[in-house]
Each structure stands twice: as structure tokens, then as C-alpha cells.
Amino acid sequence: xxxxxxxxxxxDTVKTPFGTRxxxxxxxxxxxxxxxxxxxxxxxxxxxxRDFPAKYIKxxxxxxxxxxxxxxxxxxxxxxxxxxxxxxxxxFTLNTExxxxxxxxxxxxxxxxxxxxxxxxxxxxxxQRHLLERMYSPHLVGLDSMNYWINNKRRSLLxxxxxxxxxxxxxxxxxxxxxxxxxxxxxxxxxxxxxxxILIKKGEHGVLFYCDKFIFSLPAYPTDKVIDPTGAGDTFAxxxxxxxxxxxxxxxxxxxxxxxxxxxxxxxxxxxxxLNKTANLSLHSLEERLNRFRNxxxx
Amino acid sequence: xxxxxxxxxxxDTVKTPFGTRxxxxxxxxxxxxxxxxxxxxxxxxxxxxRDFPAKYIKxxxxxxxxxxxxxxxxxxxxxxxxxxxxxxxxxFTLNTExxxxxxxxxxxxxxxxxxxxxxxxxxxxxxQRHLLERMYSPHLVGLDSMNYWINNKRRSLLxxxxxxxxxxxxxxxxxxxxxxxxxxxxxxxxxxxxxxxILIKKGEHGVLFYCDKFIFSLPAYPTDKVIDPTGAGDTFAxxxxxxxxxxxxxxxxxxxxxxxxxxxxxxxxxxxxxLNKTANLSLHSLEERLNRFRNxxxx
Numbered sequence: 184x185x186x187x188x189x190x191x192x193x194x195d196t197v198k199t200p201f202g203t204r205x206x207x208x209x210x211x212x213x214x215x216x217x218x219x220x221x222x223x224x225x226x227x228x229x230x231x232x233r234d235f236p237a238k239y240i241k242x243x244x245x246x247x248x249x250x251x252x253x254x255x256x257x258x259x260x261x262x263x264x265x266x267x268x269x270x271x272x273x274x275f276t277l278n279t280e281x282x283x284x285x286x287x288x289x290x291x292x293x294x295x296x297x298x299x300x301x302x303x304x305x306x307x308x309x310x311q312r313h314l315l316e317r318m319y320s321p322h323l324v325g326l327d328s329m330n331y332w333i334n335n336k337r338r339s340l341l342x343x344x345x346x347x348x349x350x351x352x353x354x355x356x357x358x359x360x361x362x363x364x365x366x367x368x369x370x371x372x373x374x375x376x377x378x379x380x381i382l383i384k385k386g387e388h389g390v391l392f393y394c395d396k397f398i399f400s401l402p403a404y405p406t407d408k409v410i411d412p413t414g415a416g417d418t419f420a421x422x423x424x425x426x427x428x429x430x431x432x433x434x435x436x437x438x439x440x441x442x443x444x445x446x447x448x449x450x451x452x453x454x455x456x457x458l459n460k461t462a463n464l465s466l467h468s469l470e471e472r473l474n475r476f477r478n479x480x481x482x
Numbered sequence: 483x484x485x486x487x488x489x490x491x492x493x494d495t496v497k498t499p500f501g502t503r504x505x506x507x508x509x510x511x512x513x514x515x516x517x518x519x520x521x522x523x524x525x526x527x528x529x530x531x532r533d534f535p536a537k538y539i540k541x542x543x544x545x546x547x548x549x550x551x552x553x554x555x556x557x558x559x560x561x562x563x564x565x566x567x568x569x570x571x572x573x574f575t576l577n578t579e580x581x582x583x584x585x586x587x588x589x590x591x592x593x594x595x596x597x598x599x600x601x602x603x604x605x606x607x608x609x610q611r612h613l614l615e616r617m618y619s620p621h622l623v624g625l626d627s628m629n630y631w632i633n634n635k636r637r638s639l640l641x642x643x644x645x646x647x648x649x650x651x652x653x654x655x656x657x658x659x660x661x662x663x664x665x666x667x668x669x670x671x672x673x674x675x676x677x678x679x680i681l682i683k684k685g686e687h688g689v690l691f692y693c694d695k696f697i698f699s700l701p702a703y704p705t706d707k708v709i710d711p712t713g714a715g716d717t718f719a720x721x722x723x724x725x726x727x728x729x730x731x732x733x734x735x736x737x738x739x740x741x742x743x744x745x746x747x748x749x750x751x752x753x754x755x756x757l758n759k760t761a762n763l764s765l766h767s768l769e770e771r772l773n774r775f776r777n778x779x780x781x
Binding site (some may be wrong): 262270271364365366367368373385387388389391395398399400401402403405406407409436439440442443478479480481482 | 505555568569570631663664665666670684686687688690697698699700701704705706708717735739742777778779780781
């Protein structure tokens with residue numbers, strides 16, 4: 184089974200205590216795709232400007248991603264500039280240039296409209312809805328968002344939440360949307376908004392999964408090598424959705440396994456700038472680290 | 483095997499969003515003992531003033547704690563007043579009255595000097611050293627401290643760390659002492675100060691255990707019932723040390739099991755004010771919740 188992801192393809196400028204990288208390939212859809220591709224075919228729905236470096240498009244194609252629905256539009260590509268300080272836990276956005284993203288209306292090929300596993304990565308909820316409404320037979324729909332939309336497009340977001348199966352949020356977003364500090368209370372509240380599954384990413388503190396049938400809590404892979412956390416959440420979601428699409432089964436076992444793969448994929452992402460780590464990641468390396476992780480968390 | 487704990491026996495005044503309790507029984511040694519007693523005999527080394535309510539002493543005795551080395555001195559008992567706001571993660575100390583604690587020199591009975599499992603709960607590191615030097619055959623020594631001593635008695639604390647086996651710290655303390663934000667780096671640094679085992683408590687985010695042989699990471703028991711976290715760390719340490727004293731074995735299996743018991747004991751402590759939950763806790767209830775926890779974290 185394939186996965187289709189809607190999101191951004193961006194040029195990121197990232198400052199961390201370990202250095203600065205200018206206009207490197209990034210964006211929610213790209214980070215998602217880079218881990219999802221380890222499990223399944225990935226179609227990318229996004230927009231870029233004419234200024235987008237040809238080498239990056241070539242790179243995405245070489246990684247096996249399907250770019251049929253990647254629109255190249257007259258104008259500037261989406262650019263994000265952010266900085267991580269001391270603890271590398273929170274990104275401070277220094278600058279955002281929306282460019283062609285401002286007028287983005289996803290267009291999807293007929294073939295791709297049949298894809299059943301859909302991930303709506305972080306973009307304007309109206310754009311997310313626009314895509315979802317065009318899909319023929321959604322089987323599993325995941326949704327990510329961010330504080331900006333929670334604050335500025337709350338109604339659109341709430342409408343959309345009724346139509347998705349999994350809401351993926353980080354702890355700050357879960358708290359902002361639910362107005363609950365306690366994450367179990369937050370998850371219960373978010374569940375009441377529609378999605379049958381809630382996945383709260385807590386960065387260095389791991390992840391909490393909530394559904395009516397069970398709760399699953401997992402720490403992060405402990406590492407002292409944190410270089411650039413940009414895209415860690417999308418990398419998590421990519422492996423999570425990719426694995427579920429591959430096995431095409433939603434049950435306690437497959438969900439826990441998907442969360443494990445997400446955790447491990449994210450742990451690679453943060454170890455270097457941008458896609459440096461995940462672009463060269465193999466399923467074999469993922470499995471190897473997963474086995475080490477087992478010893479760290481199992482008893 | 484018995485456990486001996488040095489620490490405070492206090493009168494706590496606690497404000498949380500759920501209410502206020504005035505001069506309730508608390509203190510590091512008491513919270514520790516309340517969970518350690520589920521596994522083993524517990525000797526308490528502490529000091530109280532003449533103002534200490536007789537009903538509390540009676541209560542401690544009724545709980546089976548050995549009070550031979552509980553000194554009752556002319557003067558006021560140690561009092562702590564704290565408040566938890568919104569997230570209930572951090573205690574804001576409103577007032578501390580040291581009273582008789584200021585001049586505390588632990589006195590231990592000959593019989594108790596033979597105890598091999600020793601926990602030095604949070605008091606002045608010079609008092610901790612004073613006790614440790616009097617013990618005849620330490621087999622496993624745990625140490626807790628706090629930011630105040632890290633900042634104001636650093637040299638004493640560093641000297642003491644060379645003489646203990648397990649350093650138990652919360653994440654803030656681990657970061658303050660190591661000057662490392664990343665907790666793996668912090669644990670490695672703390673390991674280099676002497677203790678062969680480092681246990682970092684992360685509150686709602688669980689616990690990280692580090693030793694040369696292995697790392698163990700465990701999330702907290704997910705609960706939406708957090709009323710008063712005072713003493714959660716000591717409750718954790720009590721079950722941890724109590725279990726290790728009971729089995730009298732230090733290996734990967736026993737350490738992981740001890741951390742599990744600590745996690746579960748702490749999850750009860752936070753569900754009500756002071757000792758309300760842990761005073762009535764049975765090993766059976768602890769085991770029951772541990773089994774539920776298994777399903778939440780195992781895959």
C-alpha cells in the first residue's frame with residue numbers, strides 16, 4: 184500500500200549551537216517522505232517555486248519519491264529560518280517566507296486519489312481539507328498541525344479533526360488546543376474532537392499514544408548526539424504511517440510497532456542537519472537500533 | 483535485609499490548585515519510608531522538635547517504621563511550605579523553617595549501624611556524610627540532594643558523591659550539577675564524579691537510569707489524577723531501595739524491577755495530598771498497577 188503526504192517542500196535555514204546551514208532541503212512533506220519511503224511508495228503533494236534548486240528535485244526523485252503532484256509554480260519557494268538555542272528542544276522561528284505556498288491548491292493525479300493512507304502534514308487546514316475532499320477512499324488519515332493554525336484557524340482545524348483518524352501533535356500543541364496541561368486529559372479531550380487515535384510527541388521525552396482501547400507510552404531513544412531536531416516530528420510520522428500502510432492493518436500490535444519505528448526514525452533525524460541522516464538510512468539500520476532500544480526500555 | 487534512611491521528618495504546608503493542607507506529615511525520610519516499608523524493615527534517622535504532634539509519631543510507629551534513631555530535640559520541627567501552580571511539575575517554596583534541623587547530628591544505634599542498605603535523602607551533605615561515616619558495612623548507598631546544596635555546598639556534595647553507589651537526582655538537579663542539558667551527557671558526567679549508578683527522575687516524563695553496563699529508560703505511569711506531587715521522588719527512591727534491600731542482589735534484572743516499583747509507588751503518591759495514598763498502599767495494589775503499566779509500555 185502507498186502513502187500520500189501533503190505538506191511543505193521547503194528551503195530551511197537552521198542555526199544550532201553546532202553550526203548554521205543555509206537553504207537546505209526541508210519541509211514537513213520531505214521529512215515525512217524520507218522515513219516513510221523505507222516502508223512503502225510515497226507520493227508527495229506540495230508546491231515549490233521556480234527558484235527551487237534542480238539538484239533537490241533530482242535528489243527527491245532519486246530517493247524513489249513520486250513527484251507527479253509536486254507543483255512548480257512561478258514565484259518563490261517556501262522558506263523557513265529557525266534557531267535552536269541551549270536545550271535544542273524548541274525552535275525559534277526567525278523568518279518565514281510563504282512564497283508560492285500562499286496560493287497553494289493541491290492537485291492530485293487520478294491514480295494518487297485512490298491511495299488509502301493519507302497524511303496531512305503541517306500546512307493551512309483549509310489546504311489540508313482541500314486535498315482530503317478529493318481523495319476517493321481514505322482508509323487511514325493522519326493530521327498534523329501547529330500552534331499558528333490552532334490560534335488563527337481554529338474553526339477550520341476543528342472541522343477537519345472530525346474527518347481524520349489520527350491526530351499527531353506535539354505536547355505544546357496538544358496543550359494549546361485542549362487547554363489541559365496534563366497530557367492524558369489533553370489526549371482525552373482531543374479524542375472527543377473526533378480522531379479515534381491521538382499521538383502526542385514529547386520530543387526528548389518520547390511519545391504518548393491514546394485510543395479508546397489502550398494507551399501506549401514510550402520514552403525517546405536516549406542519545407547525547409542532538410545536532411538539529413528540525414523535522415523530527417515529521418520523520419516520526421513518516422515511519423509511523425509508512426509502516427501502517429505497509430502492513431495495512433490497524434491493531435494494538437501494528438500501532439505499537441509503528442510508534443516504535445517512528446521513535447527510532449526520529450532519533451536518526453536529530454543526529455545531523457536536515458536530511459543528512461535520514462536520506463541514507465536503511466531499514467536494516469532502523470531495525471538494528473530498534474533492537475538496541477528494546478534493551479533500553481524492556482524489562 | 484533492612485534499609486536505613488536519613489532525611490527530614492517535616493510538617494508540610496502544601497498549596498495546589500486542588501486545595502491547601504496545613505502542617506501535614508511529610509519530609510524526605512517519611513515519604514521514602516512509606517514506600518520502602520512495603521518491601522523491608524525501615525529505620526528512620528531524623529530529628530524533630532518538641533512541637534511535633536504525638537499523633538504523627540504514633541502513626542509512623544503504627545506503619546512499622548523503626549524510630550530508635552529519631553531524635554526529639556528541644557525546639558521547633560522542620561517546616562516546609564510550598565505551592566504548585568498550573569502544571570504541578572515544579573514546587574515553589576514559600577517558606578522554610580529549619581528549627582532543630584539546623585543543629586542536627588545523626589545518632590544511630592549500634593544495631594542500625596550494621597544495616598547495609600543506606601539511603602541519604604535530601605539534607606545538608608555534611609549531615610549525610612556524618613551518618614555514612616558511622617555505618618559499619620555499607621553495601622548499597624543511595625544519595626539524593628537538591629539545588630540548594632549543589633549551589634551552596636558543592637564541595638561537600640562532590641566529596642560525598644565519591645562514596646556512594648547511586649546518585650538519585652531530578653532532571654533539574656542533574657543538569658545543574660553537570661552543566662549539561664542533554665540528560666545522557668549529564669548522566670555520563672555524574673557517573674564520572676563517583677557513583678557507579680545514576681538515576682535521573684523526570685517527573686511526569688519518567689526516569690532514566692545510567693550505569694556502565696546498561697541504560698534503562700521508562701516513562702511515568704500515565705495518570706490524569708495529579709493532586710500533590712510532594713515527596714514523589716522520595717517515594718520512588720523508597721520503593722527502589724526497599725526492593726533492592728529485599729532481594730539483596732544488584733543486577734540488570736533487579737535494578738530494572740526496582741525502577742519499576744519506584745515508578746508505580748510514585749504514581750500513587752501524587753494522587754492525593756501528603757501520605758494519604760502511600761500510607762494505605764499494599765504490595766498487592768502496587769503489583770496490580772505494575773501489571774497495568776506493563777501493557778502501557780510493553781510491545
